[in-house]
Structures are given as C-alpha cells and as structure tokens.
Amino acid sequence: MDWIIDKNRPICPQICEQLCLRVAAGQFAPHEKILSVREIAVAAGVNPNTVQRSLEELEGRGVLYSVRGSGWFVGENIAHAREVLDDILAKKTADYFEAMRILGMDSAAVKEYVKEWKE
Amino acid sequence: MSEIVCCTNLSKTYGNVNALKNISFTLDSGKIVGLLGPNGSGKTTLIKLLNGLLTPTKGEIRIGGQKIGVETKKQVAYLPDNSYLNSWMTVKQIVSYFADFYEDFQPEVAYEMLSRLDIAPERKLKTLSKGNKEKVCLILVMSRKARLYVLDEPIAGVDPAARDYVISTIINNYNPEATVIISTHLIADIEQILDEVIFLKNGEIVLQSTVDEIRTEHEKSVDELFREVFKW
Structure with a gap:
C-alpha cells in the first residue's frame, strides 16, 4: 500500500486515515509493532513531527499505543479503524x-x- | 520547546538597496521551516546574516540566546547555495577536513550516506557530476550534530529523483531537538515536510504560519497560496 498525500489538505489527518486503513485491512494485527515515526516519515515523504502527532491522535482513540523506548503497537480499538x-x-x-x-x-x-x- | 532563532527589527542595506526591511521573527527548536520567496526577496541575505557572513545594518539576531559569533557558528550547519569545496580534494579528504573543523561532525554518518549513494570516498570532487557534488555537500552538512541546519536552495540543481533523495536525507537525519531552515522557490517539492513557512517579499515578511494552518484556513497547498501572494 502506497502513502498518498494530498497537499491541499492538512497532512496529519491523512496519515491517521492511512494508518487506520492498514490496521483495518489487517496489515498489522493487534499488539503487533508498526513502523517507526521515521520510517513512516520517509515512506510518505512527510515531516516526522506530523507523523508523531498523527500517532498520538490515534493513541487517543485507542487504535495504537506506544511503549517507551520500543515504538508503536496496534491497540484494541480496531473498530475505530474499521469506521474510518x-x-x-x-x-x-x-x-x-x-x-x-x-x-x-x-x-x-x-x-x-x-x-x-x-x- | 525552546526558542532557537530570534530576530528583532533586522535590516540590511547594500548601498541604497534595502535587502531586508525591519523584520522580526522567532523560530522554535524541533521545526522544519521553509524560507520561501521569489528571487531577490532577501532569502540568501537572511541566511548569510544567520551564519555571520554578513552583519546587520540594524537590529539583532540571536541563536540559542547568543549573539552571532564563534559559539553560534559551532551550532549552525550551513549549506551555501554554491559549492565552496576544493575540487582537487577527494571525498575522503573532505570528510576528514570537516571532522577536523567541526567538533560535532560524525564521519561514520557521512560514510554511511556516501556508501548508500555509491559514491566512492577515493573519488576526486571534480570527477563527480554536478548533482552528486551537491549531494556530497548536503551529506557533509547533515552529518553534523548541529542545533540549527540552514540549507540554501538544497534542491534547485538536482533532478526530481535526487530531490526525493535530498528530502529523505533531511527526514532521516532530522533530530527532534534541531531546527532546519530550508530556503527554496520549489515549494511543491518540499512543502509536505515543512512545519512552518516564512514568506519573504521585497525584504519583508508577508506571512509566517504553520503549513497545516494554511491548508485548513485557505484549503489550498502552500504552493498555491504562494502563487496567490506573489501574483504579478
């Protein structure tokens, strides 16, 4: 799945959407580690700060959770990803x-x- | 988040030409900032002032709270808009030259990036293509562990594939405590990695904003807004 970014819209929600699609499509299973901030930033060609904000946003919705020092993981609330x-x-x-x-x-x-x- | 750059009432005149007219702004650390403006708007003048290559006619610049001088130069990694390296040197010689010159230079980072590009360290600079020379310059700058990176037109002279390389190099070496200032007029190529933009026009700041504010408020890309602001 490629990262497609529309420059006319704020980037943060687009990263959220595309991560949700990947989770909903089963590309990452619950509690599986996803890509790092930097990997996503390089793959999508966007600012690492934006990626960080998107991941925090999804953490707030329970789609992802972070473990200090080891990265980001898929959380329990896959239902939200499915809604997206x-x-x-x-x-x-x-x-x-x-x-x-x-x-x-x-x-x-x-x-x-x-x-x-x-x- | 702390303030890394602070300019107050900054002016620069060359004879009777006003290159910068009483500009004031601050930049926080941890940001990628686009310095955007048409030719002759004062981008390079501002960058040279930040590096202490020019002195202000009026006003003040502080980097990390300090006046421009030896201490600030240690913290600023600068990519000029034209090459200043000796073309008879080999890539390896230049890397060790930089390692001698800058305390914060990391040769292992430079060699890793060079090998990813298949640039042999034994090559003389003058035998490299223009694009590869520019990439070497960028690698040297990004291999420093600086607090402020100032890149003057890093993508102007390279092909679109190399632009992607330049952009991913900036993202890959970006450290969340450092700030990167990128001056360019090729906005469409670079806007998705920017946090903030400063639009310069005839030596004045016409807009300083985060890019997401631009996209939310104007519902258009930075490139489109730029074309609107600088319509002639």
Missing part, C-alpha cells in the same frame, strides 16, 4: 456514482452496469 475504512469506502462509492451521473447514467443504470461488470 467504511467512511472512505462510502465516500469513494458516492464519488463514483456522482461521476457516472455526470456521464449520463442514473443510479439504477449504474447498479445494473456494476452487476454486469466483468473484470
């Missing part, structure tokens, strides 16, 4: 329907189109 994932799925789907509407397909037609879609 659901929100993004809903938003992407709504965007898709909107894009199709502009192309002249109403939602019934889009649903039919998706059902017939072959990958």
Whole structure:
C-alpha cells in the first residue's frame, strides 16, 4: 500500500486515515509493532513531527499505543479503524456514482452496469 | 520547546538597496521551516546574516540566546547555495577536513550516506557530476550534530529523483531537538515536510504560519497560496 498525500489538505489527518486503513485491512494485527515515526516519515515523504502527532491522535482513540523506548503497537480499538475504512469506502462509492451521473447514467443504470461488470 | 532563532527589527542595506526591511521573527527548536520567496526577496541575505557572513545594518539576531559569533557558528550547519569545496580534494579528504573543523561532525554518518549513494570516498570532487557534488555537500552538512541546519536552495540543481533523495536525507537525519531552515522557490517539492513557512517579499515578511494552518484556513497547498501572494 502506497502513502498518498494530498497537499491541499492538512497532512496529519491523512496519515491517521492511512494508518487506520492498514490496521483495518489487517496489515498489522493487534499488539503487533508498526513502523517507526521515521520510517513512516520517509515512506510518505512527510515531516516526522506530523507523523508523531498523527500517532498520538490515534493513541487517543485507542487504535495504537506506544511503549517507551520500543515504538508503536496496534491497540484494541480496531473498530475505530474499521469506521474510518467504511467512511472512505462510502465516500469513494458516492464519488463514483456522482461521476457516472455526470456521464449520463442514473443510479439504477449504474447498479445494473456494476452487476454486469466483468473484470 | 525552546526558542532557537530570534530576530528583532533586522535590516540590511547594500548601498541604497534595502535587502531586508525591519523584520522580526522567532523560530522554535524541533521545526522544519521553509524560507520561501521569489528571487531577490532577501532569502540568501537572511541566511548569510544567520551564519555571520554578513552583519546587520540594524537590529539583532540571536541563536540559542547568543549573539552571532564563534559559539553560534559551532551550532549552525550551513549549506551555501554554491559549492565552496576544493575540487582537487577527494571525498575522503573532505570528510576528514570537516571532522577536523567541526567538533560535532560524525564521519561514520557521512560514510554511511556516501556508501548508500555509491559514491566512492577515493573519488576526486571534480570527477563527480554536478548533482552528486551537491549531494556530497548536503551529506557533509547533515552529518553534523548541529542545533540549527540552514540549507540554501538544497534542491534547485538536482533532478526530481535526487530531490526525493535530498528530502529523505533531511527526514532521516532530522533530530527532534534541531531546527532546519530550508530556503527554496520549489515549494511543491518540499512543502509536505515543512512545519512552518516564512514568506519573504521585497525584504519583508508577508506571512509566517504553520503549513497545516494554511491548508485548513485557505484549503489550498502552500504552493498555491504562494502563487496567490506573489501574483504579478
């Protein structure tokens, strides 16, 4: 999974979102150690201070917890990470329907189109 | 969080040209700060003042509470906008030159970064490409354990892939107690690693803000805001 950063939005919530996606997708199991601040900063090409703030934010929500001297781990509140994932799925789907509407397909037609879609 | 740089009513004039006009600002430690402005806005003048290469016409600069002098120079690692190294020297000679010169220079850090770039220490500087020479200069600066890093146009002369290298070098060597000032006009390439920005225009500060404030308040990237502020 690549880190995709939109420069028009504050970066901190974007890092939170993308970490939640990884947790929700099962890339990290509960109590498993995740990447370090620096590793995330280098991979996403963002400021380490921003990454630190994002991790603290997720710690506040129970998605992550930190152990002094050994790093960051996945916490118990995976439900929050799933909610974030659901929100993004809903938003992407709504965007898709909107894009199709502009192309002249109403939602019934889009649903039919998706059902017939072959990958 | 402590204050690392403090400028009060700072002015610099060259003859009858006012390069900096009565600017005041402070920077906290632990920040990556972008010093942004079009050509001729006073970026390099400000940087040279921070390094004691120029003296202010009026006003005062303090670094870590001290006036510019030997003690502040020990704490400031400076990457100038043009190379000042002897091109007949080998990379190894330059590394040991730096190790002699700066108490806080860490040769092992420099060699590790050089080997990651496949630059052999036996190479003479003049046999390196322009981009690689610039990378060597950056490595030398980032191998110091300074409190303030001042990088004047670190990405102007290198290709986009090398820009990514420069950015990851800055992130990798960044220490949370130190502050990094990066002057550039290539904002889009660097803005995602900045905490704060200072916009300079005709020798005056037109904006000092955190980048997340810019993104939240203006709903646009620093690059877009810059284009708006400096529209002509």
